[in-house]
Amino acid sequence: xxxxxxxxxxxxxxxxxxxxxxxxxxxxxxxxxxxxxxxxxxxxxxxxxxxxxxxxxxxxxxxxxxxxxxxxxxxxxxxxxxxxxxxxxxxxxxxxxxxxxxxxxxxxxxxxxxxx
Amino acid sequence: xxxxxxxxxxxxxxxxxxxxxxxxxxxxxxxxxxxxxxxxxxxxxxxxxxxxxxxxxxxxxxxxxxxxxxxxxxxxxxxxxxxxxxxxxxxxxxxxxxxxxxxxxxxxxxxxx
Numbered sequence: 001x002x003x004x005x006x007x008x009x010x011x012x013x014x015x016x017x018x019x020x021x022x023x024x025x026x027x028x029x030x031x032x033x034x035x036x037x038x039x040x041x042x043x044x045x046x047x048x049x050x051x052x053x054x055x056x057x058x059x060x061x062x063x064x065x066x067x068x069x070x071x072x073x074x075x076x077x078x079x080x081x082x083x084x085x086x087x088x089x090x091x092x093x094x095x096x097x098x099x100x101x102x103x104x105x106x107x108x109x110x111x112x113x114x115x116x
Numbered sequence: 117x118x119x120x121x122x123x124x125x126x127x128x129x130x131x132x133x134x135x136x137x138x139x140x141x142x143x144x145x146x147x148x149x150x151x152x153x154x155x156x157x158x159x160x161x162x163x164x165x166x167x168x169x170x171x172x173x174x175x176x177x178x179x180x181x182x183x184x185x186x187x188x189x190x191x192x193x194x195x196x197x198x199x200x201x202x203x204x205x206x207x208x209x210x211x212x213x214x215x216x217x218x219x220x221x222x223x224x225x226x227x228x229x
Contacts, residue, residue: 110159
């Protein structure tokens with residue numbers, strides 16, 4: 001498998017529950033990004049990692065959100081005490097940081113969260 | 117504040133014609149601009165990148181122009197086909213090394229047979 005893999009693809013949860021999404025990037029890619037996309041909107045940047053270091057976080061990422069990439073390979077995005085406003089598609093993307101002159105991101109298929 | 121606008125939410129084009137999508141930005145000095153295609157329920161797929169010092173880029177039936185004076189990019193699909201129907205997103209990057217993409221809202225293109 002040479003693509004970005006995200007799990008689960010769909011998650012339905014009740015308000016107040018915690019959810020965790022996993023992203024497995026393309027194996028040789030050292031940069032990993034999380035985006036959130038709501039219906040009719042473009043993806044919005046949440047955070048990104050270079051290897052295991054989290055280099056930037058958006059103001060959209062409230063204290064209830066935490067992302068990790070412990071060994072510089074897969075990443076998890078956890079949302080605690082979910083709210084209905086968290087309902088969205090959570091997209092993961094990866095990039096080979098050494099290839100700085102293209103900027104192309106490779107996206108996964110996303111994890112759709114519905115908070116009831 | 118920084119803003120990226122794509123010309124319309126939806127665009128219907130007759131098969132075989134050229135589809136032209138517009139991306140305008142304000143309060144932004146991008147190092148480069150990218151176009152992505154997104155099908156329903158799927159992640160975006162990269163199509164083309166154009167740098168601030170480039171005027172035009174082509175790839176098969178796709179053409180992108182970038183006018184930093186007008187702060188605008190145009191995305192053209194020539195000889196359009198129903199399979200080109202999708203949402204097209206433009207995305208800007210502020211500087212090399214900080215490759216956080218800022219996306220527009222997208223234009224949903226439908227090619228009518």
